[in-house]
Amino acid sequence: MTENNDLITTKEFTLHMGPQHPSTHGVLHLVLEMQGETILKAEPDIGYLHRGTEKIAENLLYHQFVPYTDRLDYMSAMSNNLAYVMAVEKLMGLEIPERAKYIRVIAAELSRIAGHLLCIGAWALDLGAMTILLYAMREREVVLDIFEQLCGARMTLSYLRVGGVRYEFTRECKESVERLLELFPARFDEYDAILTGNRVWLDRNKGVGVLSGQEAIDLGLSGPALRASGVKWDIRKDEPYLIYDRFDFDVPIGANGDCYDRYIVRFAEIRQAMRIITQALKDMPDGPFAVDMPQIVPPPKPDVYKNMEALIHHFKYVSHGFKCPKGEVYSSIESPKGELGVYIVSDGGEKPWRLKIRAPSFMNLQTINAMSKGRYLADVIAIVSSLDPVFGECDK
Amino acid sequence: MTPVDKAHILVNKIQDNFRHDVISTVVFRGEVTHIIEKNALKAVCNFLKDDNDLRMNCLVDVAGVDYSPSSPRFEVVYHLYSISKKHRLRLKVKVGEGEGVPSVTGIWSGADWPEREAYDMFGIVFEGHPNLKRIYMPEEWEGHPLRKDYPLRGYKDRYNPYGVEKE
Numbered sequence: 027m028t029e030n031n032d033l034i035t036t037k038e039f040t041l042h043m044g045p046q047h048p049s050t051h052g053v054l055h056l057v058l059e060m061q062g063e064t065i066l067k068a069e070p071d072i073g074y075l076h077r078g079t080e081k082i083a084e085n086l087l088y089h090q091f092v093p094y095t096d097r098l099d100y101m102s103a104m105s106n107n108l109a110y111v112m113a114v115e116k117l118m119g120l121e122i123p124e125r126a127k128y129i130r131v132i133a134a135e136l137s138r139i140a141g142h143l144l145c146i147g148a149w150a151l152d153l154g155a156m157t158i159l160l161y162a163m164r165e166r167e168v169v170l171d172i173f174e175q176l177c178g179a180r181m182t183l184s185y186l187r188v189g190g191v192r193y194e195f196t197r198e199c200k201e202s203v204e205r206l207l208e209l210f211p212a213r214f215d216e217y218d219a220i221l222t223g224n225r226v227w228l229d230r231n232k233g234v235g236v237l238s239g240q241e242a243i244d245l246g247l248s249g250p251a252l253r254a255s256g257v258k259w260d261i262r263k264d265e266p267y268l269i270y271d272r273f274d275f276d277v278p279i280g281a282n283g284d285c286y287d288r289y290i291v292r293f294a295e296i297r298q299a300m301r302i303i304t305q306a307l308k309d310m311p312d313g314p315f316a317v318d319m320p321q322i323v324p325p326p327k328p329d330v331y332k333n334m335e336a337l338i339h340h341f342k343y344v345s346h347g348f349k350c351p352k353g354e355v356y357s358s359i360e361s362p363k364g365e366l367g368v369y370i371v372s373d374g375g376e377k378p379w380r381l382k383i384r385a386p387s388f389m390n391l392q393t394i395n396a397m398s399k400g401r402y403l404a405d406v407i408a409i410v411s412s413l414d415p416v417f418g419e420c421d422k
Numbered sequence: 423m424t425p426v427d428k429a430h431i432l433v434n435k436i437q438d439n440f441r442h443d444v445i446s447t448v449v450f451r452g453e454v455t456h457i458i459e460k461n462a463l464k465a466v467c468n469f470l471k472d473d474n475d476l477r478m479n480c481l482v483d484v485a486g487v488d489y490s491p492s493s494p495r496f497e498v499v500y501h502l503y504s505i506s507k508k509h510r511l512r513l514k515v516k517v518g519e520g521e522g523v524p525s526v527t528g529i530w531s532g533a534d535w536p537e538r539e540a541y542d543m544f545g546i547v548f549e550g551h552p553n554l555k556r557i558y559m560p561e562e563w564e565g566h567p568l569r570k571d572y573p574l575r576g577y578k579d580r581y582n583p584y585g586v587e588k589e
Contacts, residue, residue, distance in 0.1 A: 073558035080543075081567055085574055116451055243479055243505060246532025259505045353450045356501055356512065358482070369501065371487055382485040384501070389483075392535050421558065 038066065043406065045074050051148060051410065052417035056394070060403065068398045068406065070391050075421035083381040087347030088114050089188055089322075091381070096182035098383065099419040102141035104133040104173075105361040106419075107186035112267060113357040113368035114188045117350045122317055126190035127268045128310040132203065133176070133185060134359070135299040135306075139210075140169040141362035141414075142250075142292045142299075149289070149411035150221060153230045158220060165213055172202045188348075189323040190316025200307065207304055214297065221289070231286040235397035235409035238283060245396060246389040249364025251413055254291045255283030261360040273305045285412040292414075321348050347376040356384075363387050363414055387413075387420035429454055431475055432511050440466055445516075455512040460523060463515055467529050470502060470511065478502040478511060481530035486540035490570045494518035496546055500526070517546055525551040543568035 041060050045053040053074035059067040079098065083091050095106040108130060115122065147162025170180040176199055177185040177192060185192050221227050237247070239255040252259060260277040262270040278294035280287025316323045320339035329336040352374035358367035364386030371380040390413050397409045432454040437444050443462035448455045458466055470478040482501040489495060500513040517523050525548035527533045537548045538557040545566040548554055556563060565572055578585035 073556075073560075076558040078567060081572075081574060119451065244531050246481060246530070246535075257505065264505075264508045265510075354455070354512075355451050355453060356482075356510070365482065367483060367501070369483065369485055369499070380485075380487045382483065382487075382499075384483040388535060388539075389532060392532060 041403070048152075051415055053421070054391075054410065054415060054417065056406065056410075058403070058406070063402050065398050065401055065403065065406065068395045070394055072388075072391065072417070073421055075417045077422065079422045080381055080383065083378055085377065087376050088350060088378065089343070089347055091378075092187060093182065093184045096184055097418050098385065098422065099141070099361065099363060099366070099387070099416045100181055101144050101416055102137035102362045103181065103183045104137035104185060105141070105359065105366060107184065108134050109357070109359045109361065109366045109368050111186045111188050112359065113355055113370050114350065116355045116357045117353065117370055117372055118188075118322075119351075120189060120317065120322070122190050123314045124269075124311050125195075125313040126315050126317075128306050129191050129195045129315060130186060131268055131270065131273075131306045132195070132303050132310075133191070135302050136169050136172060136203075136206075138299045138362045139296050140166050142296050143169075145292060145362075145411070145414040146217070146221075146289065149408070149414075150227070152407050152411050153227065155221070155224070155227065158217065161213070161217065161220075165210065168206050168209065172199060172206065175199050175202055187316065187323065189319060190314070192316075194315055195310070203303065203307055207300060207307075210300060211297075214293075217293070222293075228286065230404075230408050231289060231412070232284060233282070234285045234401065234405045235288075235412060236282060236284045237393060237397055241396060242283065242393065245393045247364070247393050248389065249360070249362070249386050250291045250295055251288050251364065251390055251393075253277065254280035254287035256281055261358060261365060267357075267359060269306075270302075272309070273302050275301050285408045288412040349374065349376050350378075358384065361386060363416065363419070364390055366419075383419075383422060385419040385422060387415040387417070388422075391415050391420060432509060435473065435476060436466065436470075439469060453510065453512060455514060457514045457516070460515045460517065460521075463513070464524050464526065464529070466513065467500075467526050470513075471529055475507070476509075476511075477504045477507050480505055481526065481532050481536075482510075484526075484533055484536035484540055486544035486546050486568065488544060488568065488570045494521070496544055498523050498540060498546060519545075522547040522549040524549050525554075527551055542566065545569070 038061050041058040043056040045055040055071040057069045058065055079094055095110045096103040098106045143162040143166045147159040150158035173183055174180050177183055237255050239257040242252050242255045256279055258277055258279050263277055275298045278291050280291050324340045324343040325336035330340045350372045352372055354371045356367055356369040358365050366386055367384035369382040370378050373379040398406050433447055436456050443459040445457045470476050480503040482503050485499045487497045494516045496517040497514050502511045537551055540546050541554055542556040542558055543566055573586040576582050576585040577588050
């Protein structure tokens with residue numbers, strides 16, 4: 027009998043998953059040490075999309091860097107814009123108008139919905155349920171249409187700017203958001219019907235990639251993935267930025283810390299985001315959508331052609347930018363993936379001396395080994411999807 | 423607890439317990455920064471993690487900063503957060519070129535990747551790191567891209583015709 031066992035003992039081997047693999051969500055390269063079908067060690071090899079964003083930032087004016095942040099987590103560009111402009115505003119000690127804060131909240135939460143929808147859609151696709159991806163894309167389209175109405179772009183938005191937002195949140199936009207709020211709840215119920223009780227979905231996700239809260243904190247996990255492990259930490263609640271303290275919303279948490287909980291938490295977060303948007307839309311005051319400081323927010327373009335002062339301000343803004351006081355700040359937001367932080371070291375000039383982006387995808391990916399050790403190869407697909415890494419952000 | 427009290431604890435707790443190791447303390451925009459001696463880094467980190475008033479259980483980020491041409495050239499910046507106490511703190515150590523810093527991976531395992539990133543981008547060596555190798559750049563890459571003397575467009579080679587000529 028022992029002889030027979032020896033025969034079927036498989037030897038260890040290394041399996042390379044990615045960087046060109048459809049279910050790695052971009053260019054993740056996983057080096058898996060396998061014993062048969064079981065994973066002994068999973069080592070991510072990242073950097074295929076490294077573009078030197080931080081180096082670029084050191085060579086750009088503060089306002090010129092906003093479009094680069096769109097290319098970090100390109101699934102939810104508003105959140106990146108928000109993290110960056112908030113860091114610069116903190117550095118300058120700038121207070122933005124009330125209306126701009128409401129617009130930012132709505133923009134960021136719409137972005138969260140779009141990001142989570144794609145996460146769930148792609149995740150289901152990887153596990154064989156293609157319908158959900160098509161549904162998620164359909165819903166995401168509604169969000170992207172609103173973004174297009176808002177700023178003319180659909181993916182790389184650059185809508186937020188230092189000192190406020192770039193364009194007015196018009197009545198048409200408001201109506202579109204209201205339509206979205208009416209339309210989505212019924213659609214989400216459909217998702218629920220298809221996924222939440224689905225036997226295949228449950229089997230592939232329940233008990234897979236379990237991580238305890240303690241371990242997760244130690245490994246630097248944040249965002250919905252950490253909350254699924256039962257740690258109630260949401261920066262919107264714990265260190266409220268903008269006006270999140272004025273809204274009534276819950277922070278969903280999971281109990282088991284497995285892939286299924288991460289799905290449930292994300293799904294619940296979409297519904298909470300809808301609640302926040304509803305309240306923000308209702309309470310939004312009138313007023314300016316950006317600060318009245320021509321050196322930071324240049325005058326509207328038609329004025330530049332007619333008014334000498336406006337022309338000078340515009341020229342100064344484009345050619346010299348604005349200076350920030352000497353010092354250093356770290357500012358972070360709760361992005362759809364987790365804690366997205368921006369650390370700026372300023373030497374008092376118009377360019378940052380050093381800009382460090384604390385990318386949630388990067389930190390979250392560290393946990394892959396702990397989650398997939400001892401599991402089967404097929405589980406890695408669910409685990410990667412449940413972390414929702416975006417490589418624009420992870421590789422910077 | 424008011425923000426002032428919080429800042430008070432964050433400043434005083436460290437200054438009282440590590441009188442000789444804190445080089446300076448800065449409070450800017452409500453953020454507390456301690457610059458500490460490199461040798462005391464691990465002791466301070468352990469204290470921050472275990473002290474009942476501080477409970478810094480979450481290492482948010484490790485960042486390198488190049489202050490060239492001033493000396494010592496680099497700073498390693500640790501951003502810490504306490505999930506239970508909801509406060510943040512920044513620690514900094516100064517590092518000269520070619521010097522090492524003790525790794526904090528033994529205290530927070532999450533320090534693994536960000537320390538590798540600082541090594542990759544600045545060439546700062548983290549002593550005691552279990553797997554210190556480049557993370558973004560290829561293993562055979564020469565130079566450390568985020569250093570101030572590294573050209574923005576890189577060095578010229580067969581793949582990069584727009585780079586700067588190497589001396």
